[in-house]
Amino acid sequence: MSIFRALFISLSENRPLRAFAEKSAIGRRLSSRFVAGMSVEEALAATSATTAKGMSVSVDNLGENVTNLDEARESARLYHELIDAIVERKLDANVSLKLTHMGLDIDEAVSLTIVNEVVAHAAKRDNFVRIDMEGSPYTQKTLDIVRELHRTPGNAGHVGAVIQSYLHRSERDVEELCAERIRIRLCKGAYKEPAEIAFQAKEDVDANFVKLMKILLKSGTYHGIATHDPKMIDATLAFARSENIPHDTFEFQMLYGVRRDLQEQLVRDGWRMRVYIPFGTEWYPYLMRRLAERPANAVFILKNLFRR
Numbered sequence: 001m002s003i004f005r006a007l008f009i010s011l012s013e014n015r016p017l018r019a020f021a022e023k024s025a026i027g028r029r030l031s032s033r034f035v036a037g038m039s040v041e042e043a044l045a046a047t048s049a050t051t052a053k054g055m056s057v058s059v060d061n062l063g064e065n066v067t068n069l070d071e072a073r074e075s076a077r078l079y080h081e082l083i084d085a086i087v088e089r090k091l092d093a094n095v096s097l098k099l100t101h102m103g104l105d106i107d108e109a110v111s112l113t114i115v116n117e118v119v120a121h122a123a124k125r126d127n128f129v130r131i132d133m134e135g136s137p138y139t140q141k142t143l144d145i146v147r148e149l150h151r152t153p154g155n156a157g158h159v160g161a162v163i164q165s166y167l168h169r170s171e172r173d174v175e176e177l178c179a180e181r182i183r184i185r186l187c188k189g190a191y192k193e194p195a196e197i198a199f200q201a202k203e204d205v206d207a208n209f210v211k212l213m214k215i216l217l218k219s220g221t222y223h224g225i226a227t228h229d230p231k232m233i234d235a236t237l238a239f240a241r242s243e244n245i246p247h248d249t250f251e252f253q254m255l256y257g258v259r260r261d262l263q264e265q266l267v268r269d270g271w272r273m274r275v276y277i278p279f280g281t282e283w284y285p286y287l288m289r290r291l292a293e294r295p296a297n298a299v300f301i302l303k304n305l306f307r308r
């Protein structure tokens with residue numbers, strides 16, 4: 001692991017720095033390149049600007065590892081509000097959430113009820129909830145909960161999972177989820193995981209990504225291929241073309257503020273693109289993980305700070 005990646009991952013877990021950064025005006029300005037604002041209204045404005053470019057969106061109210069159920073309920077309330085606003089404004093968008101933001105660490109049963117209410121609301125309004133994947137202590141629980149949500153009457157097709165190609169277990173998980181026709185977002189994985197459970201070399205993570213992408217594209221279910229890596233995108237395009245996979249049977253996904261040139265190019269070429277738009281006051285760990293992936297992004301962020 002590069003020294004910068006290790007540095008930013010350790011900063012992402014630094015609580016005092018996080019508390020300071022999230023409260024300071026300068027911190028908010030620093031985050032603005034990758035976070036669409038602090039309020040629902042700002043997130044919806046960014047969503048509307050993105051959909052106007054022919055892309056779809058998934059909106060994420062940033063936050064994780066809440067320490068009491070009131071915070072979890074408040075976060076869920078924002079998701080209910082978001083789903084209604086998306087539907088009423090006819091935006092081509094859905095929502096993404098993290099289970100630890102919905103109280104998973106505090107009370108699993110209550111957390112499941114809270115998330116189920118959000119998914120049932122999305123289903124009623126013909127929308128969709130993506131359950132983000134967190135670090136490996138949560139992998140099995142998260143997949144079990146996604147399956148339970150998917151099997152709840154009325155919810156099928158309105159909730160989906162995320163699979164990380166750096167985990168050795170992912171091929172089996174993909175097969176199991178595909179057998180139930182659960183929609184998957186495939187990504188490489190953003191956390192620090194040990195060698196016993198995760199590939200450490202980039203070429204191994206990439207090879208597994210390509211292997212899983214091929215299973216997903218042939219599965220007959222609508223999945224998301226989430227990456228900014230030109231090599232992964234080229235491999236996906238080559239496979240889709242060689243197998244005659246129609247353009248509307250899967251989508252690419254990228255993060256807000258990252259490789260906007262590539263996002264627009266793929267749309268121009270007729271491929272589907274969904275942009276993941278994060279917003280909210282709890283942006284600090286999210287931003288540090290983005291800097292861990294590409295420390296050069298610190299330059300973009302500093303440029304933003306000095307821009308008037």
Ligand SMILES: Cc1cc2nc3c(=O)[nH]c(=O)nc-3n(C[C@H](O)[C@H](O)[C@H](O)COP(=O)(O)OP(=O)(O)OC[C@H]3O[C@@H](n4cnc5c(N)ncnc54)[C@H](O)[C@@H]3O)c2cc1C
Nearest residue numbers: 132133162187188189190226227228229253254255276294
């Ligand atoms: C829509 C979406 C949702 C995600 N959801 C999750 C999730 O639920 N759980 C999870 O663990 N992870 C999630 N991730 C993060 C993901 O796991 C990776 O950490 C992240 O996408 C970086 O991997 P990569 O495939 O983009 O390429 P990398 O292997 O990190 O980089 C390869 C190349 O891609 C380009 N690139 C990558 N990042 C950037 C950047 N920030 N700026 C400019 N160029 C860049 C560069 O050319 C770089 O050389 C998500 C990612 C996306 C796009």
